[in-house]
Amino acid sequence: MANHSQLGFQDASSPIMEELVEFHDHALMVALAICALVLYLLTLMLMEKLSSNTVDAQEVELIWTILPAIVLVLLALPSLQILYMMDEIDEPDLTLKAIGHQWYWTYEYTDFKDLSFDSYMIPTTDLPSGHFRLLEVDHRIVIPMESPIRMIITADDVLHSWAVPTLGVKTDAIPGRLNQTSFITTRPGVFYGQCSEICGANHSYMPIVVESTPLKHFEAWSSLLSS
Amino acid sequence: MSSALLPKPQMRRLLARRMKFHLFGAFLVSLGCAALYKFGVAEPRKRAYAEFYKNYDPMKDFEVMRAAGVFESAPPK
Numbered sequence: 001m002a003n004h005s006q007l008g009f010q011d012a013s014s015p016i017m018e019e020l021v022e023f024h025d026h027a028l029m030v031a032l033a034i035c036a037l038v039l040y041l042l043t044l045m046l047m048e049k050l051s052s053n054t055v056d057a058q059e060v061e062l063i064w065t066i067l068p069a070i071v072l073v074l075l076a077l078p079s080l081q082i083l084y085m086m087d088e089i090d091e092p093d094l095t096l097k098a099i100g101h102q103w104y105w106t107y108e109y110t111d112f113k114d115l116s117f118d119s120y121m122i123p124t125t126d127l128p129s130g131h132f133r134l135l136e137v138d139h140r141i142v143i144p145m146e147s148p149i150r151m152i153i154t155a156d157d158v159l160h161s162w163a164v165p166t167l168g169v170k171t172d173a174i175p176g177r178l179n180q181t182s183f184i185t186t187r188p189g190v191f192y193g194q195c196s197e198i199c200g201a202n203h204s205y206m207p208i209v210v211e212s213t214p215l216k217h218f219e220a221w222s223s224l225l226s227s
Numbered sequence: 228m229s230s231a232l233l234p235k236p237q238m239r240r241l242l243a244r245r246m247k248f249h250l251f252g253a254f255l256v257s258l259g260c261a262a263l264y265k266f267g268v269a270e271p272r273k274r275a276y277a278e279f280y281k282n283y284d285p286m287k288d289f290e291v292m293r294a295a296g297v298f299e300s301a302p303p304k
Binding site: 012018021022025026028029030032033034036037040041044052140142145146186187188189190211213214217218220221 | 242249252253254256257258259260261264265268269272273276280283285286288289292297298299300301
């Protein structure tokens with residue numbers, strides 16, 4: 001989860017998120033270079049009395065057409081690379097359904113056993129000491145770490161969005177539609193997210209908590225729950 | 228005062244000279260900012276991720292977190 005006053009991304013816990021963080025650094029670097037250029041020229045223009053009766057400047061027109069085109073290509077190439085990387089689905093080990101309701105999530109593990117539960121936010125008044133306000137839920141989803149997971153996301157009533165920033169996942173939950181996303185967690189841990197599509201009064205109070213554990217512990221947990 | 232002693236100053240293309248100088252300077256400044264960000268932020272971040280995962284043991288990390296009571300599905304032993 002994010003610390004207070006955190007401006008940047010959370011540490012990545014999936015390979016796609018690592019790529020996205022790197023791409024963001026690249027795009028921000030380009031944006032910084034352009035802003036520095038414009039600011040320099042603007043400062044110059046504001047400080048100096050410049051007059052010009054130039055009416056024809058073919059060379060500079062050529063430069064400031066070709067250079068931005070090159071910059072756009074430099075941005076587009078890694079962006080498309082990551083976009084296609086995100087769409088690769090190779091043989092997920094587990095398929096998990098997330099159904100958005102007002103104002104909680106329902107999760108279904110139907111691959112091997114018929115396991116389904118609701119996940120409500122723990123109200124602040126019931127929150128144990130040391131737990132995260134407005135982020136904890138009564139039933140967390142548990143997934144095996146370092147395994148490709150497929151998420152099928154939909155909604156029961158209005159639009160919601162299932163998002164976990166550290167995994168680089170954000171997918172809209174649309175009633176009547178099944179959206180698919182996939183991810184792999186590179187390490188064990190507890191990852192937090194929140195509903196990311198306005199869905200009514202308690203939109204801010206339907207968080208998502210994902211526990212990534214070794215396969216052995218995931219199997220023990222799922223056996224316990226389905227018994 | 229004899230004007231033959233003084234060299235004739237440059238009379239033309241003054242704006243063009245200034246613009247060339249400052250455009251060059253502007254590109255230098257912008258590339259400098261980009262290099263500063265790349266070597267001050269982006270490269271250290273890539274190195275930090277590489278260092279973290281170089282000798283990373285997920286099971287050991289899991290056991291440490293489990294002992295701390297972080298997981299609800301895997302309580303401490």
